[in-house]
Each structure stands twice: as structure tokens, then as C-alpha cells.
Amino acid sequence: MRIDVLTLFPEMFEGVFGASILGKAKAKGIVSLEAVNFRDYANNKHNTVDDYPYGGGGGMVLKPDPVFAAVEDLQNEADSKPRVILMCPQGETFTQQKAEELSKEKHLVLICGHYEGYDERIREHLVTDELSIGDYVLTGGEIPAMTVIDSVVRLLPGVLGNETSAITDSYSTGLLEHPHYTRPPEFRGWSVPDILVSGHHANIEAWRREQSLLRTLERRPDLLQTAELTAKEKKWLASLPKQSKTEQQ
Known part of the structure; x- marks a missing residue:
């Protein structure tokens, strides 16, 4: 380019x-x-x-x-x-x-x-x-x-070291990105969610998707109007009470 x-x-x-x-x-x-x-x-x-x-x-x-x-x-x-x-x-x-x-x-x-x-x-x-x-x-x-x-x-092929980074960024999927954690596993009494160190990749991806939906619902609910959601996700979001993310977790 x-x-x-x-x-x-x-x-x-x-x-x-x-x-x-x-x-x-x-x-x-x-x-x-x-x-x-x-x-x-x-x-x-x-x-x-x-x-x-x-x-x-x-x-x-x-x-x-x-x-x-x-x-x-x-x-x-x-x-x-x-x-x-x-x-x-x-x-x-x-x-x-x-x-x-x-x-x-x-x-x-x-x-x-x-x-x-x-x-x-x-x-x-x-x-x-x-x-x-x-x-x-x-x-x-x-x-x-x-x-x-x-x-x-940053979207051009070969620019980013990890080609999936641009795909999963906030807004690229129509939703805000899920939370991230890295070492150490515990810092000042705050621990990394157990699911992320479980080694179960399917469960991790499901957790990340859920967190992405929750974060979008809390911070940018307008994005949910145009995001590509499954019928199951729409039903789940509609069933959530109006409460904080901390309470939802």
C-alpha cells in the first residue's frame, strides 16, 4: 500500500x-x-x-x-x-x-x-x-x-506479529474485546480467573465470548444492535438483570 x-x-x-x-x-x-x-x-x-x-x-x-x-x-x-x-x-x-x-x-x-x-x-x-x-x-x-x-x-497482512490480533480487537467483531491477563497468576491478592489457566481451550473461548458480550452490554450497548449474535446469545443477554459486571460475574 x-x-x-x-x-x-x-x-x-x-x-x-x-x-x-x-x-x-x-x-x-x-x-x-x-x-x-x-x-x-x-x-x-x-x-x-x-x-x-x-x-x-x-x-x-x-x-x-x-x-x-x-x-x-x-x-x-x-x-x-x-x-x-x-x-x-x-x-x-x-x-x-x-x-x-x-x-x-x-x-x-x-x-x-x-x-x-x-x-x-x-x-x-x-x-x-x-x-x-x-x-x-x-x-x-x-x-x-x-x-x-x-x-x-495494522490491518495489512504481515504487519502484526500475531495475525489474529487485529481480528479479535475491540470493534473488529462488532463487540468490545474480552479482558486480558498475564503473569503473575496472583498479584496483590487478585488472581487470574481459573478458566484461563485450565488449559481447556473450548471453555476459554466460550468464557471470552461471554465476557465480550458482558463488557459490550455494560459499556457500549448500542453496539449490540448491529453485532452478529446467535439466537442463544440474544436470549441470554435479554435475560440478564440490570446490574453491574461485577455482580454478573
Whole structure:
């Protein structure tokens, strides 16, 4: 996969692209990660990429010409038609399902805005997707873009050491993930559940599924509306009294 980010602050991505899972994926050649300063595509002597909004008002608006030129240059360079994603608070809320969809693409271009907003022609005639990572305000699209890239790249084959990790993560199954434990078996009087050290894999998987359902019911019951549940699981959940997870266990 190739991922290009259009940003006015490419230095923000140096550490992110070179460390942890993203750095390893890049070193293995699984993904190409580049931050491109679209100011380099400005067509005026001052290299300005923003201007005052028509009709008046506060703030500055990103001009369409440098953004279009940058995307078209990347498209020609890669000889591909990329998925062009606008990081925008008005966009579709980013989800695990969207990450899985994007992980199947060959080329992504993410556009990070600053200032008051984008010229509407960028939104109407250039991008294929608009994404938001939540209902809050940030100074720019860089951190949201990092979030999307990290979520997408970890799904690519060969990136994670354990290929089942991404499959069982929270939201990947439509439910929140079950609790995890590791050594020591007892810590400050708190013990690991006996089932996890029983060696009975079928019982362990059944316990994990049950815990995943309980955790989702307690913390994100809205997810149960669209999760793939068996008739038996639906009946079991409906029979549970309204009480805390501790009481349920």
C-alpha cells in the first residue's frame, strides 16, 4: 500500500512514520508512507495556500489550486487513482469498519487542513471520502490523519506479529474485546480467573465470548444492535438483570 499525506507540517509525521508498528511496516516494504507539503505546489511568489473567504467572515480558507495540483501529481507519479480522503469535522465518523474498507486499497491520499476550512471545490470535485475522528475541535487534520493511518496499516497482512490480533480487537467483531491477563497468576491478592489457566481451550473461548458480550452490554450497548449474535446469545443477554459486571460475574 502507498499512503501520502498532504500537510503544511510534514515534520509532524517524522516520528510517527518511523516508530513502532508503522516504522516496522515501512521497513518491511509493506507500506510506503510519505508526508508531502502542499505549499510546494502553490503557484504564487509568496507560496501562499490560503486566502480570505468570499463574502467576508473570520479566518482563512485553503485555496483549491495547490491541493488539486498536489493530488494530481501524486496520482501521476503512482500511476494510480487513489482514494482521496479529506480530514474534516463534517465528515463521516471513522470506525473500525471504515479502516477495514480502506485497508483493501492500493493508494490513499489524506488531506490535512488548517485555518477556517477548505475551498468547497476541493470537497465537491477532488475527494472521495470525508472523515472525522470525533466531535471535537483540533488545530488541524494531522493528528486525525495519523489515527486513520495507524488503524489502517495494522490491518495489512504481515504487519502484526500475531495475525489474529487485529481480528479479535475491540470493534473488529462488532463487540468490545474480552479482558486480558498475564503473569503473575496472583498479584496483590487478585488472581487470574481459573478458566484461563485450565488449559481447556473450548471453555476459554466460550468464557471470552461471554465476557465480550458482558463488557459490550455494560459499556457500549448500542453496539449490540448491529453485532452478529446467535439466537442463544440474544436470549441470554435479554435475560440478564440490570446490574453491574461485577455482580454478573
